[in-house]
Amino acid sequence: MMKEKTCFVIMGYGIRTDFSSGRVLDLDKTYENIIKPAVTEMGIICKRADEIRHSGNIDIPMYKYILTSDIVIADLSTYNPNAFYELGVRHALRPYTTIAISEKELIPPFDVSHTLIYQYEHLGKDIGYSEVIRFKKELQKTINKILENPQVDSPVYTFLKDLKFPELKFLDQQNVNDEGIQHTLSKIIENANHAMNQSNFIEAKALFRSALTIDNKNSYLRQRLALTTYKSKYPDHKSALLEALETLRPLNIEETHDVETLGLAGAIYKRLWEETKESIYLDKSIMFYQKGFVIQNDYYNGINLSYMLNERGYQSSGNDAIADFVLAKRVRMQVIKICQKLLDSDLENRNDKYWILATLEEAFFGLGELEKYKTIKKRAEEVANGNWQKETTENQIKRLEMLLTKSPLISD
Structure with missing residues (x-):
């Protein structure tokens, strides 16, 4: 029986800010509306990091996917440093079948300027229907082309022509998946968002906290945890607001240019003002909303x-x-x-x-x-x-x- 082909997608997830322009993009719309449908319609298994079942360190299965996947699609939108780094890892490990994409306003840094980057139009909160149809077709055409006739697309193997790419030994014994030990990160986030939509903010808060233990450097998860914390009003409204503020602190709220973080800080201080009528909270709310408005x-x-x-x-x-x-x-x-x-x-x-x-x-x-x-x-x-x-x-x-x-x- 022929082994199913796999595609691993390198990209951020959730709502991300492009710090070069201040634009806010919902990258889940790119994945859910374009990339995943385009790949799965071709009979190829499609995985993003938040969909990997694993226990322990997520880096281990992620790097295995980067090495062993038949195709890797890297979305570089919002200048995500993790995406650039992981694309570099793929280029070092495999000479071909890597596709780089981005939303059209990205200006690639010099080191990837010689890499072909397929571009699509992102509206920020969503992607237009006609653009979804157009780019899906372009992506499928590109996948067919590189599978039928693989050409070197890695600059590493282009310039170091005698380089041999590595193979992972004992892959069957070191299974990439660990089915049944943990939910995927994407499933936890899905359940958390569902709880939010049902106004069950205490459950949503617990789920986002669980997600953050898996990916503790993810700003989107921290933002969602802060949001559900203050929405929960538990154990009381003021305590929940102060806890939400502390949840945001690692995102460096006083210095950040991330408009989602600024908007959340503004909202928390707004509610602290309404709750306490302390003028310091009123002034802080105005400061954060104003900074977000100037940037975005x-x-x-x-x-x-x-x-x-x-x-x-x-x-x-x-x-x-x-x-x-x-x-x-x-x-x-x-x-x-x-x-x-x-x-x-x-x-x-x-x-x-x-x-x-x-x-x-x-x-x-x-x-x-x-x-x-x-x-x-x-x-x-x-x-x-x-x-x-x-x-x-x-x-x-x-x-x-x-x-x-x-x-x-x-x-x-």
Whole structure:
């Protein structure tokens, strides 16, 4: 019986930030919508590191897959240093059947500039349907080509022509998989996300903590653990928020340029302000949201920054209040431009379309453009996945309405 071919995929998972541009990409969309379907439709087993069953150190089975897989696909998007390193390991171990890909805005570093990199378009939160179809076909065509006629694609074997690539002895005895000892990391994450969707944040927190013990340097898992920790409100709301803050500390929140981390820190301090009314938390929340907005120019950090500026303006008086309300107004105007640009692009294929519309809804309300607010609100309600989304938006707008009663710009 012919052995099934395998493909190992080198890439990050979850939501990652490209620090060169500040863009945030959901790499799971690339894997789940393009890479894995393209490979499995060809009858090839497809594995990513988070899908490997293992006990102990994940590096051991990962390196075995890098060496022994018939094909390796390396997605270099977001300049992920682990992906570049693992691509280098593959190039050192195997002369051919390695495919490098990336989203189209990546500018490759000099050392991989001579490597052919197939590019696709990523929208950030999602990938458009037509692009999924196009790149799947291109990937399948490339896989067929390199399997039928393998050519040296490793720069190591290109320049060191007499180099012989290694083979792993006793592979059968040193099985790559360890079925039945542990769930795969991807399964733990899947269960954790399911628990989150069911608002079972205590269970989700336990699962993300378990995932982090497997991959303890993964920023995405730490971010999700922080999120579920403060959402759990256990043992009480303030304690959960402070624990979530400590969970984020290893990501160097005071210095980071990761907009997901900045947005989470802003959200935690926002809730600490609401819980305690201590001004230090209010100022910290504004600082983190503002930094995220400057880096990313995104609607999430922008709409929350404008809201928190109104919170501070409400607590202040005189010129300080005027300054915060003016800045909040300007940020909202910028947020509207960001959201309208997204509305004019590929909105229907985005998984965050409700939040784009809800952000626009809140921004129009905050600027007093009530007819536009009502129109967008109706659109947002039509695409909401559940009452909790609408309730979240309505609660913030209700609070905003109260804050605006003290606006020194009311005559505007």
